[in-house]
Amino acid sequence: MRADAATLPDLTDLAFWAAPESARLAAFAHLRSLDRPVFFAEPRVPLLRPGGGFHALVRHADVLEASRLTAVFSSEPAAVSPEPPPWLPMVFGRPLVNMDDPRHARLRRIVSRAFAPRRLEALDVEIAEIVDEIVTRLERRGSGDFVADAARELPIHVICSMLGIPRERRGFVLSRIDVMTEYSGVRGEMHRLATARLLLGNLRAIVDLRRFVVGLGRQRRRDPGDDILSALVTADVDGERLSLRELGSFFDLLLVAGNETVRNAASHGLVLLSEHPGERERLAADPDALMGTAIEEIVRMCSPIVQFRRTLTRDHELRGHPLPAGSKVVLFYGSANRDEAVFDAPDTFDVGRRPNPHVGFGGPGAHLCLGAHLARRELGALFRAVLARLPHLRTAGPAVPLLSSFDHGIVALPYTV
Template sequence: MPEPARPAALADIDLSDLRFWSGPPGERHEAFARLRAHPPVYFAEPDLAPIPRGPGYHALVRHSDVVAASRLPSVFASEPSAISIPDMPREFNEFFGSMINLDDPRHARVRRVVSRGFTPRMLAKIDGDIARIAARIAAELPAKGDCDFVAEVAAPLPLAVICDMMGIPESRRAMVRENTAIVLAGADAEFLGGDGDAAAHRLLTAGGELAGLLGELAAERRRTPVDDLTSALVNADIDGEALSDQEIGSFFILLAVAGSETTRNAISHGLALLTDHPDQRALWWADFEAHAATAVEEIVRHASPVTWMRRTLTRDHELNGHHYAAGDKALLFYASANRDEAVFTDPDRFDVTRSPNPHVGFGGPGPHYCLGAHLARREITAMFRELHRSAPGIRATGEPRRLVSDFLNGIKTLPCAA
């Protein structure tokens, strides 16, 4: 369908143009503010040859629209894909499908089985692992002097926690780290490189290696179960339901990517925010535990690590006065919703005491609210608690080097000094 005309005030905004996502963050926030004043807006899809270019998508940029669509999964469906604007080849969804790209009843089945792996005993072990790993990372930091905060602090914690949860041996963790970075590389040539065909091949290879690792581990855990999440998943049987090897592999990709990369970016954004807002840092540091919960939520709101998710209309529907047709694509822009003036007072201000804070940094309400939200909160809190104890003077010493991506608000490197 042809792209509908948009107000002249929005003519210079193109959410499908990589240049929009390569510019200063402040310019994007200003553009989203203008979009929120004239919703909804329709955009042509990006050219991702050799993938066929689709008909376009609606940008849902207001908090109320994102929340309303999230609460209507029977209308705003996650199938065929929640994580790509174009309809991707079958091989892509095979490796990256997991439950994030599923609707009920399939989504409910996988989530039910996966949730059973997070028993009280497993969660208690995870809490202990998070505290131990965060304490070690923070204690070693002062001796490192000037260093990259992402590589030395933000990345190691969530990766180690997830690999410990799944029982990934130390010898395979470098491969997991490299491939998760490729999966969420967006359009960043540093990770994908080459033309569209080469990038797609590298992406599928990364997914295949991650899925293959879990296939090997699943077979081993069926023979000899141990006390880890992989054993719980492969041996789960709920009313006759179990996960296939493909579902387990896809879940691991989701856990490794969403649980590792996004938490890493939230922690990285957190240090940048505390450096840029020393008054808020002083307030939090003066009574860490009193402000920890609200500070973590504010970091997630500001960072919005996942910028959007796609939904596809299953039928004609009217939402907040706008008509959507069956088959239409809609992108739920969490990054915009989290700065909606109608919901957040002075939304660009970083306030570690902000409450209430109904952000959608972990997705909107409904069945696709992030399964790992509590884990992410625990990791972010633990990491800053240990930095407060062991490296209270830590600060960013330069600007972050950002990932070129419309999907992930990523930070590749962030110079720091403890």
């Protein structure tokens, strides 16, 4: 089917992302039915956004192709959306997610030790203790906001525990993350001033966290402990080690990506289990057999991160459609995860779904999420405890969604036990 401009959604318009989820899913289903990726123009915002536009990759096969062919679909100058201003990496350095090989491979080789199986297994006790505190709090309060009381708390305490950040400093870290994730959506020309204010707040939060982690990094180099931060700053892989600037960039990525993925999936997971009591009962009856597939299905259904972008290094043909060198594409993971060509009954929540080749942790290849296994551990521990100790925990009203085209988050979610 050919594109008809009158029937196409505008993926760069904030109004689209404010629409009900059912309307957005229907729009992406229409885009998947077209015979070629659709181009969307992006307005230029002086000093903040370069402008231009992108082709939307909405089919599962297209997202896989762009993810695997990293020599063609580059993560530089930026993989995040909206694309940050060109001066930002000159000030703060380029994060791992916005790098290509060989720089990307070098840094990933160093920081991947933070997610080695031995270290993740050692975290299980800590995760269990944090989950126990959260579930006890939910039980004691009886009702409240699930995001504030549970989903927001779990990942930040796990990440801070990994890094050896003391509890008395975690409130500061979380407040800075909340500010950073506000600037995570497409905003149009009418929102230029609001965008500028949000970006300035974002920059201040980055500076605050950078100062904090660089100070910790210097301390750990002088007096290393048994935490991952110490391992990173003292790492020597083939004669290489992280600079303090690189450590700061990785810290930003870990805190934002590692936090938001789990927070979003945990919040949407409670919504899904509340809206599908039959699937919840099925999972509760046999969590040992179904918890793994249930977590994958929650991630597929909610797609915690909506999109990443790539820039073409050379001319390429996708589905017979030419994409010139220098053009940009955006990979829409939520759309790929509902692709009718890959998933039977894609809008159905099935805790036992097999196979489930979702791209909720990003597509396959060099940029597959480093923290995916950690996220699975956290979500599995949380929902096991909820099902066992709070069998009547449910949402008590509609979720308040985060208005963003990048972060599929929930701002508030009332619950009752």
